Amino acid sequence: MFSDVEMMVFMEELEEKIQLINDNVLLLERDGESPLVIQEIFRAAHTIKGSSAVMGYEKMSRLTHEIENLFDRLRQGTMKVTTPMVNVLFEALDTLKVLKEEITGNAGEVDETPVIGKIKSCLEDSGSAPADTDYPGSTAKAPEIAAGQETVDIFQPDEILENMIREAEVRGYQAYKIYVEVDPDTQMKNVRAFLVFESLQQMGDIIKSYPSAEEIQDGRFDKGFSLVLFSREDQGEVTNLIMSIAEINKVEVTPLETNGEATAGKTSGEHVEQTAQETRVLNEMPKEAAEVRKAAPQMERTTIKTVRVDVQKLDSLMNLVGELVIDRTRIDRFAEIFEGKYGTDDLAENILEISNHLGQVTTDLQDEIMKARMLPVATVFNRLPRMVRDIAQKLGREIDFIVEGQETELDRNVIEIIGDPLIHLIRNAIDHGIEPPEERVRLGKSRVGRVRLKASYLESHIVITLEDDGQGMDPAKLKELAVEKGVMTAEAVARMSDRDALELIMAPGFSTAKVVSDVSGRGVGMDIVRSQIEQINGTVELDTVTGYGTTFFIKLPLTLAIIRALMVSLGEQVFAFPLTNVQETLAIKREEIKMIRHNEVIVVRGRVLPLVRISDIFKIEEADEDRLYVVMLGSADRRIGVVVHRLIGEQEIVIKSLGNYLGQITGLSGATILGDGRVALIVDARGLVKELGTEELAYAAN
Amino acid sequence: MSENKREEEQVVVFQLRNQTYGIDIDSVLEIIRMESIVQVPGTPDFVEGIINLRGRIIPVMDLSRRFGLEAADITVSSRIIIVETSDITVGMIVDSVSEVLRFPLSCIEPPPPMVGAGNVEFIRGVALYDQRMFILLDLARILVDDEKNVLSLMDTEAMKILV
Numbered sequence: 099m100f101s102d103v104e105m106m107v108f109m110e111e112l113e114e115k116i117q118l119i120n121d122n123v124l125l126l127e128r129d130g131e132s133p134l135v136i137q138e139i140f141r142a143a144h145t146i147k148g149s150s151a152v153m154g155y156e157k158m159s160r161l162t163h164e165i166e167n168l169f170d171r172l173r174q175g176t177m178k179v180t181t182p183m184v185n186v187l188f189e190a191l192d193t194l195k196v197l198k199e200e201i202t203g204n205a206g207e208v209d210e211t212p213v214i215g216k217i218k219s220c221l222e223d224s225g226s227a228p229a230d231t232d233y234p235g236s237t238a239k240a241p242e243i244a245a246g247q248e249t250v251d252i253f254q255p256d257e258i259l260e261n262m263i264r265e266a267e268v269r270g271y272q273a274y275k276i277y278v279e280v281d282p283d284t285q286m287k288n289v290r291a292f293l294v295f296e297s298l299q300q301m302g303d304i305i306k307s308y309p310s311a312e313e314i315q316d317g318r319f320d321k322g323f324s325l326v327l328f329s330r331e332d333q334g335e336v337t338n339l340i341m342s343i344a345e346i347n348k349v350e351v352t353p354l355e356t357n358g359e360a361t362a363g364k365t366s367g368e369h370v371e372q373t374a375q376e377t378r379v380l381n382e383m384p385k386e387a388a389e390v391r392k393a394a395p396q397m398e399r400t401t402i403k404t405v406r407v408d409v410q411k412l413d414s415l416m417n418l419v420g421e422l423v424i425d426r427t428r429i430d431r432f433a434e435i436f437e438g439k440y441g442t443d444d445l446a447e448n449i450l451e452i453s454n455h456l457g458q459v460t461t462d463l464q465d466e467i468m469k470a471r472m473l474p475v476a477t478v479f480n481r482l483p484r485m486v487r488d489i490a491q492k493l494g495r496e497i498d499f500i501v502e503g504q505e506t507e508l509d510r511n512v513i514e515i516i517g518d519p520l521i522h523l524i525r526n527a528i529d530h531g532i533e534p535p536e537e538r539v540r541l542g543k544s545r546v547g548r549v550r551l552k553a554s555y556l557e558s559h560i561v562i563t564l565e566d567d568g569q570g571m572d573p574a575k576l577k578e579l580a581v582e583k584g585v586m587t588a589e590a591v592a593r594m595s596d597r598d599a600l601e602l603i604m605a606p607g608f609s610t611a612k613v614v615s616d617v618s619g620r621g622v623g624m625d626i627v628r629s630q631i632e633q634i635n636g637t638v639e640l641d642t643v644t645g646y647g648t649t650f651f652i653k654l655p656l657t658l659a660i661i662r663a664l665m666v667s668l669g670e671q672v673f674a675f676p677l678t679n680v681q682e683t684l685a686i687k688r689e690e691i692k693m694i695r696h697n698e699v700i701v702v703r704g705r706v707l708p709l710v711r712i713s714d715i716f717k718i719e720e721a722d723e724d725r726l727y728v729v730m731l732g733s734a735d736r737r738i739g740v741v742v743h744r745l746i747g748e749q750e751i752v753i754k755s756l757g758n759y760l761g762q763i764t765g766l767s768g769a770t771i772l773g774d775g776r777v778a779l780i781v782d783a784r785g786l787v788k789e790l791g792t793e794e795l796a797y798a799a800n
Numbered sequence: 801m802s803e804n805k806r807e808e809e810q811v812v813v814f815q816l817r818n819q820t821y822g823i824d825i826d827s828v829l830e831i832i833r834m835e836s837i838v839q840v841p842g843t844p845d846f847v848e849g850i851i852n853l854r855g856r857i858i859p860v861m862d863l864s865r866r867f868g869l870e871a872a873d874i875t876v877s878s879r880i881i882i883v884e885t886s887d888i889t890v891g892m893i894v895d896s897v898s899e900v901l902r903f904p905l906s907c908i909e910p911p912p913p914m915v916g917a918g919n920v921e922f923i924r925g926v927a928l929y930d931q932r933m934f935i936l937l938d939l940a941r942i943l944v945d946d947e948k949n950v951l952s953l954m955d956t957e958a959m960k961i962l963v
Contacts, residue, residue, distance in 0.1 A: 420855045424854075760859045769857045778838070
């Protein structure tokens with residue numbers, strides 16, 4: 099059996115490769131055939147095939163073998179990419195995912211044969227029977243490489259490498275391709291190779307190698323290996339250096355130019371992917387064949403230096419830093435006392451200095467850990483293109499789906515939550531927004547509808563914009579529908595502004611689709627979208643131009659663990675109001691509070707604002723003072739004012755749960771520890787507004 | 801040692817309303833002095849509030865109120881015993897903590913049926929040792945009862961997101 103760690107690595111790799119194939123198949127469908135993309139898919143399929151065979155998952159191995167066959171044909175150009183084929187491919191990918199679930203025990207027995215059959219029929223449709231490529235586990239056939247003809251992918255500079263070479267040239271470096279052959283009789287192939295790497299790294303940077311650096315240094319290469327080196331030294335120097343290492347038979351150093359002249363001159367489409375097993379097979383091949391090698395670009399693997407860390411570890415780190423912050427504040431206070439007592443004594447100054455420095459370090463530490471918890475929003479966005487494609491196909495729409503700002507980073511908790519609302523909004527955009535192609539043409543729009551998803555930073559928030567160029571929404575129609583569906587009365591609707599009418603789509607029970615489809619239109623969506631986003635302290639707004647499209651703006655906090663809050667005090671107690679829900683604060687006098695029936699209200703700029711007392715909500719005593727403050731809270735279109743004694747100010751607070759014992763308490767969303775070690779309660783402003791807030795509209799009408 | 805464990809019991813002994821109680825030492829995290837407690841509205845009346853225990857928010861209950869007695873008088877000898885079960889950490893206010901005691905299991909008797917002071921349900925047994933009597937508390941029952949169940953039934957998912 100394989101260890102948990104091995105399993106985990108396998109699963110992670112699997113996930114990664116499936117996503118990679120997925121992305122590339124989409125590219126293939128959109129941009130047509132490209133040798134690079136096909137190569138990429140072929141490699142990924144090959145990797146899965148290899149590792150699943152090693153792990154003993156035969157179904158997966160069989161399926162990926164077929165995928166690989168298909169791409170092998172595509173690579174050789176004996177087949178063309180067609181829509182039915184892409185559909186089969188996606189089906190195969192889905193089956194792969196289910197097979198993965200089967201391994202983890204999350205899914206039952208899976209039958210992969212139907213999909214395999216479909217792939218095979220795809221292959222047959224295109225003519226001659228597929229040439230069976232090598233299959234791991236079986237005694238590998240020697241890859242069909244004609245001696246001397248094999249090209250060196252490594253020296254066929256792709257765009258990235260070309261750019262790098264150009265950049266290096268600007269900085270005064272020369273790119274060399276180097277082929278090193280080690281004495282076949284050496285006992286220490288890996289050591290020699292290691293020495294070559296070490297020596298070369300002293301005189302420049304090794305950009306690429308084939309086989310990969312790991313394989314080479316493990317001695318897993320045949321007679322020799324190839325490298326791309328950037329160095330300031332001239333050709334002779336490099337050659338001499340390598341020759342100075344014992345048991346090196348042959349060194350070839352050639353300058354590498356960006357135009358790729360130094361290559362043997364074959365396109366990447368004809369390369370054959372090689373695994374370590376195959377490399378061993380090459381031992382029996384003619385010497386010339388092994389002379390030059392094709393390489394899989396190993397760049398990503400050598401440049402990214404990351405460690406996977408359990409989120410819980412980050413959480414506990416965060417807690418520890420929190421404690422540090424509290425202690426620091428205490429030291430601050432002691433330092434002040436010291437200063438007061440001993441004045442400008444050296445000791446007092448030292449303590450002050452230490453506490454200042456400690457303060458800086460803890461703040462930095464906190465920032466860094468916060469950053470470590472962040473994930474690029476790409477983890478969610480990557481799943482979407484495939485979904486867009488499926489929906490578009492199902493609904494007969496043509497969609498150009500543009501994704502921007504995938505690198506924008508968000509707290510992982512936020513990322514976990516935004517997926518569903520986003521999927522829903524995109525579905526809506528395609529289903530309700532974008533018109534069918536014929537209609538678009540008739541309207542004088544381009545046949546292909548555009549949906550643009552963009553993430554960007556805005557102050558301490560992230561904004562996700564979803565824009566479509568579909569039919570937009572008509573406020574008048576929305577109002578009509580609202581009355582029809584009994585969401586609102588005709589009178590209430592009549593008083594509504596167009597902007598407010600748009601908000602109607604987020605009212606429960608509201609759906610604008612005339613036909614309920616399985617894609618969208620059940621009328622439960624938008625209000626859930628809103629509540630999910632508000633649950634993580636985000637907001638949703640929308641903008642629409644009838645006939646020209648709709649844009650949604652989703653504003654999200656960067657993190658959930660730390661929020662900005664308005665700190666207020668009421669008697670001895672300190673309360674925190676999440677700033678996202680605070681609209682403004684007002685200083686009022688006792689006598690400004692009016693009564694409407696039994697409710698306290700104040701008039702703010704001609705509008706009536708209902709007031710609530712913390713003492714009433716939380717049933718605590720409260721002495722009334724002459725000068726009071728009102729914190730105006732808002733969520734969606736509801737407003738309330740909360741009466742407090744004193745405003746302390748804005749502050750970043752770390753949200754802590756009240757623990758399992760107390761569980762969820764109405765009106766509170768947690769607690770936080772203040773700089774001086776005191777505990778403050780965080781008011782669940784959103785819940786409060788929802789429960790007690792009155793719709794502004796209703797009041798405005800009075 | 802393992803022999804001892806089976807035949808002996810080690811408890812933290814504390815006083816509450818002139819009674820001597822014992823609580824299994826394994827569940828005691830630490831014992832701290834009284835500190836300022838922030839009231840939390842909307843909690844059962846025996847919950848005094850929450851404290852900051854070195855960066856952790858810990859709810860604190862008044863044990864005598866939990867037993868249906870009058871609220872504890874806070875004095876210099878008052879202590880908060882922080883106890884921990886599998887998933888719950890809670891502080892309990894007691895009048896004073898006197899010692900840690902080890903006595904054989906044979907000293908423990910089931911609670912006498914006539915103890916009807918309302919807190920009989922929290923009693924695991926009574927220990928007679930060294931001519932003294934200790935009421936041994938059943939922590940699980942103190943922490944998990946009907947009222948607690950009501951609390952835990954509430955959706956804790958929302959809280960998890962915040963943590």
